[in-house]
Amino acid sequence: MKQLEGFGKFLESLRGKMSLREAANKSGLSHAYIRDLELERNRSTNEKINPSPVTLKKLSDAYNIPYTDLMEKAGYLENQNDFASSSQTAMQEPVSMSDTLFIEVSSKEMIYHTRFERISQGVNSLLDFSLFLDKLEEMGFKKMDTDLFVNMNQIQKYNEKDGKLYFDPLGISKCVVIAAIRQKKYHDLIVRSVARNTGMGLEFHYDRQSSADSLLSSVKRPT
Incomplete structure (x- = not known):
């Protein structure tokens, strides 16, 4: 693995005038970790750090740069032609x-x-x-x-308080816990998806005075 010399500076140049916190919001990484990557070291331990392919994918999306370019400059690929040749499978x-x-x-x-x-x-x-x-x-x-992708066509219950998505309307089967930043970003989409997947109109109720779970009450759509 031969990383581009000054790869951290290269990442910093990609961020440009974007603040660290804005870059963090766009990528889902912490602003402190992004800065560590730019300095090429963990400031807590002073050890050299290298971004993983998953981290590079997040940065490529945040900075609008081709993923393969970052992979090559980070040393994971010798060149893009070699990388592209593997696409046959x-x-x-x-x-x-x-x-x-x-x-x-x-x-x-x-x-x-x-x-x-x-x-x-x-x-x-x-x-x-x-x-x-x-x-x-x-x-x-x-x-x-960070590493969780949810099928929006399958969720059937949303517990906003705990950030949980269930795949049955009663909330007794498998569930996943989603990150707060994603919960805020996709709240409306989640509610609409639950309504579509259950075939019910939804009204969201949350009693702030109690510790009860968030509930989705269902009302049949008029036909």
Whole structure:
């Protein structure tokens, strides 16, 4: 792995006039970690740090720069032609995406969660991994935490207080906990998705005076 000399400065130049906090909001990374990457060291331990492919994907989205460019400059790829040559073998999903409730991802594997099983798939090609992440949104998935993608076509109950998404209307089956920043960003989309998936009109109630869970009360849509 041969990283571009001055890679941290390169990242800083990509950020440009954008503040660290704005970059953090756009990428989902902490502003302190972004600054550490620009300095190429952990300021707490003074150890050299290198961004992972997942981190680079977040920065490429935030800074609007091709993911492959960052991967090459970070030393993960020798050149873009070599990277592109690996695209002949597309990643095959091990389970129907429409049946997948959510996916946990890392640079080494993806874990698909359905109602009845949990399937792990290794990442063999960084290009396939990048293309897969880009395709997820087209298939109705939204990034709800650092490494969590949720199928919006499957959620059926939303507990705003605890930041939980359930995949059944009673909230007794599998659930995921989403990051607060994503909860705020996608609140309206979540509510609309629950309404669509359950076929019910929704009115959101939350009693601030009690410690009771947030509830979604359902009223049949008029026909």
